[in-house]
Amino acid sequence: MAVRRVAIDTWRENVAYLHRDCSVYRAEGFQALSKIEVRVNGQHILATVNVVDDASIVECNELGLSEDAFAQLGLENGQTVTVSPAEQPASMGALFRKIDGERLGREDFLAIVNDIAGHHYSKIELTAFVVACNRGELDREEVFFLSDAMVASGQRLDWHEPLVVDKHCIGGIPGNRTSMLVVPIVAAHGMLCPKTSSRAITSPAGTADTMEVLANVELPLEQLSEIVRDHRGCLAWGGTAQLAPADDVLISVERPLSIDSPGQMVASILSKKIAAGSTHLVLDIPIGPSAKVRSMPEAQRLRRLFEYVAHRMGLSLDVVITDGRQPVGNGIGPVLEARDVMRVLENDPRAPIDLRQKALRLAGRLIECNPDVRGGDGYGIARDILDSGRALARMQAIIAAQGSKNFDHNNPQLGSLSFEALAPFAGVVAGIDNLQIARIARLAGAPKVQGAGVDLLRKLGDAVEQGDVLYRVYAGYGADLEFARQACSRSNAYRIGAIGDVPRVFVEF
Amino acid sequence: MAVRRVAIDTWRENVAYLHRDCSVYRAEGFQALSKIEVRVNGQHILATVNVVDDASIVECNELGLSEDAFAQLGLENGQTVTVSPAEQPASMGALFRKIDGERLGREDFLAIVNDIAGHHYSKIELTAFVVACNRGELDREEVFFLSDAMVASGQRLDWHEPLVVDKHCIGGIPGNRTSMLVVPIVAAHGMLCPKTSSRAITSPAGTADTMEVLANVELPLEQLSEIVRDHRGCLAWGGTAQLAPADDVLISVERPLSIDSPGQMVASILSKKIAAGSTHLVLDIPIGPSAKVRSMPEAQRLRRLFEYVAHRMGLSLDVVITDGRQPVGNGIGPVLEARDVMRVLENDPRAPIDLRQKALRLAGRLIECNPDVRGGDGYGIARDILDSGRALARMQAIIAAQGSKNFDHNNPQLGSLSFEALAPFAGVVAGIDNLQIARIARLAGAPKVQGAGVDLLRKLGDAVEQGDVLYRVYAGYGADLEFARQACSRSNAYRIGAIGDVPRVFVEF
Numbered sequence A, B: 001m002a003v004r005r006v007a008i009d010t011w012r013e014n015v016a017y018l019h020r021d022c023s024v025y026r027a028e029g030f031q032a033l034s035k036i037e038v039r040v041n042g043q044h045i046l047a048t049v050n051v052v053d054d055a056s057i058v059e060c061n062e063l064g065l066s067e068d069a070f071a072q073l074g075l076e077n078g079q080t081v082t083v084s085p086a087e088q089p090a091s092m093g094a095l096f097r098k099i100d101g102e103r104l105g106r107e108d109f110l111a112i113v114n115d116i117a118g119h120h121y122s123k124i125e126l127t128a129f130v131v132a133c134n135r136g137e138l139d140r141e142e143v144f145f146l147s148d149a150m151v152a153s154g155q156r157l158d159w160h161e162p163l164v165v166d167k168h169c170i171g172g173i174p175g176n177r178t179s180m181l182v183v184p185i186v187a188a189h190g191m192l193c194p195k196t197s198s199r200a201i202t203s204p205a206g207t208a209d210t211m212e213v214l215a216n217v218e219l220p221l222e223q224l225s226e227i228v229r230d231h232r233g234c235l236a237w238g239g240t241a242q243l244a245p246a247d248d249v250l251i252s253v254e255r256p257l258s259i260d261s262p263g264q265m266v267a268s269i270l271s272k273k274i275a276a277g278s279t280h281l282v283l284d285i286p287i288g289p290s291a292k293v294r295s296m297p298e299a300q301r302l303r304r305l306f307e308y309v310a311h312r313m314g315l316s317l318d319v320v321i322t323d324g325r326q327p328v329g330n331g332i333g334p335v336l337e338a339r340d341v342m343r344v345l346e347n348d349p350r351a352p353i354d355l356r357q358k359a360l361r362l363a364g365r366l367i368e369c370n371p372d373v374r375g376g377d378g379y380g381i382a383r384d385i386l387d388s389g390r391a392l393a394r395m396q397a398i399i400a401a402q403g404s405k406n407f408d409h410n411n412p413q414l415g416s417l418s419f420e421a422l423a424p425f426a427g428v429v430a431g432i433d434n435l436q437i438a439r440i441a442r443l444a445g446a447p448k449v450q451g452a453g454v455d456l457l458r459k460l461g462d463a464v465e466q467g468d469v470l471y472r473v474y475a476g477y478g479a480d481l482e483f484a485r486q487a488c489s490r491s492n493a494y495r496i497g498a499i500g501d502v503p504r505v506f507v508e509f
Helices: A023-027 A067-073 A092-099 A106-117 A123-134 A140-152 A179-188 A207-214 A221-231 A245-254 A262-275 A296-312 A334-345 A353-367 A378-387 A390-402 A434-443 A478-490 B023-027 B067-073 B092-099 B106-117 B123-134 B140-152 B179-188 B207-214 B221-231 B245-254 B262-275 B296-312 B334-345 B353-367 B378-387 B390-402 B434-443 B478-490
Strands: A002-005 A015-019 A035-040 A043-052 A062-065 A082-085 A165-169 A193-197 A233-237 A280-287 A316-323 A417-422 A427-432 A453-456 A469-475 A494-497 B002-005 B015-019 B035-040 B043-052 B062-065 B082-085 B165-169 B193-197 B233-237 B280-287 B316-323 B417-422 B427-432 B453-456 B469-475 B494-497
Touching (some): A002 A067, A043 A067, A062 A067, A092 A106, A106 A245, A123 A262, A140 A245, A179 A207, A179 A334, A179 A353, A193 A207, A193 A221, A233 A390, A245 A262, A262 A296, A280 A353, A296 A316, A378 A390, A434 A478, B015 B035, B062 B067, B123 B262, B140 B262, B165 B193, B179 B233, B179 B378, B193 B221, B207 B334, B221 B390, B262 B296, B280 B296, B280 B353, B334 B353, B378 B390, B417 B478, B434 B478
Parallel strands (some): A280 A316
Antiparallel strands (some): A427 A494, B453 B469
8 A cells, every 4th residue: 555644643652544445444344443564664563543534634545654653664655565454462462461460471571562662552552551560569570570671672772881870860849950960960070971861741841851951952872972972971862762662652651641650660760771771870759748759658668669670680779768848949941940950050149059959969879889989978079079160061061062052041031921929928838739830830831832931939938928929930822821820820839838837858868 | 713523533532633833732732642622512522632743634723623523512614612721530530549449439430431421531541441440350339330320321211111121142152143033022022122232343243233234223212212112122223322322432442452351241231221221131141162251150250240230220130141152143244144034034944043042042031021921931932923923024014114125135145255164174063263253254344344254054063074165255355355364274263173072062041
């Protein structure tokens, strides 16, 4: 059949568009959901069939493919492909056993993850896998099998050095851009830190989104490797390197279900780090009333699972449990967060203290991965590197190497529209809801509109008078501002109370 | 926004097509999977967003809707609708609790089923519900809550008679068209039997597909009611009446996962029957090596669950466990099955004995629902009605009332292409794989091509010589014939062995 690109983005599910009168569709007998196999040049993909009644989208003897599917096969319009009814993916038996609640073995996970990475699963099958793994929890050996299979599904980098460090946070805290400080600090110290970051999934900005304000983040793997060798670090988007690609596919169904089960979180994070060639990882688990982890026992269970799997995979892991009661720094959204990061690097008096302190502590822990550094000395070393301007210099070198965007943090390009959220009465800021403030920032346009977001003027424990500005919301478009304002009027994310109402910190760090 | 019908059949999931440069899409921040709410004339639906880069599909300020979604709102092209970011469906909290393995209450099931029937769930959420209910099994009270909520999600018919009978089979046995014999027999006996049937889901023909060879089956509810009042029975498609509509939505994800858990099967079947106004039901559970139920203990567990829920819902239920070792009758596919049914009704010597016997036994059980009939007399009454030609006359009256297609079963319009499957060596037919023979019939074009399918010339226990014809496959198109032939050459579904190899019948019925 002649193939045609249908310019519809079906979000990681391959969809084939077939005209209702097409002979291939008929053979499948009315099954709008059934799958077909598309082959060309020795490659093949599976795609879910959507039936089309409009010849301007696809004609009777054409096969339409959604954007992702078309790109995967590297096709040109009109090229001839072979279509056949799809055999079920090889791992379907293992999937059905997991749905039935069985424990799976190493081979099962390898087969399933291989099919997922090869886009052989439909959204329905993906969801079934994710939900079946969520319920009854994977046992810890299964989490190891899953992580290991995810590494095997893609490329694996080897830096040929004994110490390759990285840091990661399990997420959920807006403004938590410590990576952009930790990487230049430890790289300036001489450690190898090839940090690949994610874009925002449900948050108003991922590290890659914020770094993109300062420099290019979509770099081919060869250029990335060169930058890492030259500067001992980078801050790029992880999606271009094919590291644990099954994870990206799974995320497409985990997100709408808000599923973030411990097993899947561990497999997702550790597989990416192993694939990126890391040998040592510092992992940040924030706790707080609106953080992903809400109690210390829960944090400890999660820590033990991370440690078990990391050990099985030969990764040296240091878990730190941190204060997740409120956003870190002041800005939420790419430009605002980039401004905060640059202020810390420049030792600007306006720099948010909490962001600086957290980054120094994490960098200190990483520096202590070096066996030559005495336990407890890391923080001081990190602070010296930051205060002396060596971290800033290293960041500027990395920015220049990745391709500078000439961001001026003293004159950040914020959204031209804004409104302010005011304190309804006098008191003390006793709570900031991470989830709601993130939602407001997203509705305002972040991360798509780089200058959109929320700038926090008050943080936990601050005294406010009635009418004081709690935060300012920036947007680039009127409709966005309106959506954010509506969300804000339902709940502004701030709780004003007495000083005794501020939740206690669980953690020392 | 101006709305536009996009002629894509997305199989029961509402999809909204938005241009990438559209302001509504931008506000949602890159989330190709996120949902929007579409409002018009006091109605609203939720739809999953697919992003489009081709203005000929949707333009920048247009909202494209898939066929189902468009039809649900009863729109015209160009009409103005209001679009907003979707709030999560109200039952999402209950869904998340079920995913986490909690037992749900009556209100939870009402909320979830209401959202499902209202098309507020995406395929991902539907799958999550189905898989979460599959694992760890719903307890029997939860199955009752689910069934009850499914009845409440749609219309409920009331025939104002004390005895409204129906029969149902749990499925899985090709050619099992007993309903088309049972309905005219019991209707001729004077019992009210408003049978609504399904179309094929994974099988080569549903009762509605086979009946459609003889008469119209898509009738408005008013006409259906009139036919039932006039003739005491009908054989129509259940999809037009809005009976337990949530079930139809759930099937769209259960099918590709081959999920047919006891709880979901019971809720699906009983809710449809209660909604159709039945008071008495005879339920057929076939057992066999390639049937849905493969052992007697499994059949008994399923029977008890059906009985518990039927009792809670006030339905009188009689479960019969039948021989499911092979297809019933000879023909598989709409025309071939219609031919078998008409041969039985006409007492034609070529009529398949097994189909006749099974139908008479089921009809006998239904007739015994009448308290005036003595236990054991039902079969004889049914046989008299069939042998005397009264069942045929009643069937002809029902066919005429629904709108006859003038089918001539002595000259059935079979597919013009065919091939024969031959015995590879001499022996006895020791096994017929229901699943594989159904697959071959489907690939040949059934049920879409009415004359396509498989005609069985040998059944279990029959002696065959090498080269004897086991069955003949009919197709309407060359490509279909080829797909069927390939499947047949991988496995022809027949096992030839010695007479002692024929599996024993578990059941008396």
